[in-house]
Amino acid sequence: xxxxxxxxxxxxxxxxxxxxxxxxxxxxxxxxxxxAVLENRNTRKNINISIFKLPxxxxxxxxxxxxxxxxxxxxxxxxSLQKDIQSRFDxxxxx
Numbered sequence: 001x002x003x004x005x006x007x008x009x010x011x012x013x014x015x016x017x018x019x020x021x022x023x024x025x026x027x028x029x030x031x032x033x034x035x036a037v038l039e040n041r042n043t044r045k046n047i048n049i050s051i052f053k054l055p056x057x058x059x060x061x062x063x064x065x066x067x068x069x070x071x072x073x074x075x076x077x078x079x080s081l082q083k084d085i086q087s088r089f090d091x092x093x094x095x
Contacts, residue, residue, distance in 0.1 A: 024066045025077065028058050038064065038071075 026038035035048045036058065055073045063077040
């Protein structure tokens with residue numbers, strides 16, 4: 001069963017490999033079973049990637065950057081986004 005699942009994810013990744021370019025950034029939108037749904041921050045298109053191909057301990061909302069075909073956790077961008085969201089939330093609470 002695991003082999004079948006991994007083959008499925010490899011096929012999905014091959015389908016999306018042409019849209020993965022170095023420097024592209026993705027937001028972890030959600031997790032579904034053994035894959036993560038990533039949203040391209042420029043095109044807003046979603047792709048499904050096996051969680052085994054991603055850094056460990058990812059959370060929804062984390063930002064990933066593509067480098068040499070690999071997804072790298074971008075802590076700086078993730079923290080910046082979290083601060084921006086918190087700032088916007090704080091402004092809404094004041095109204």
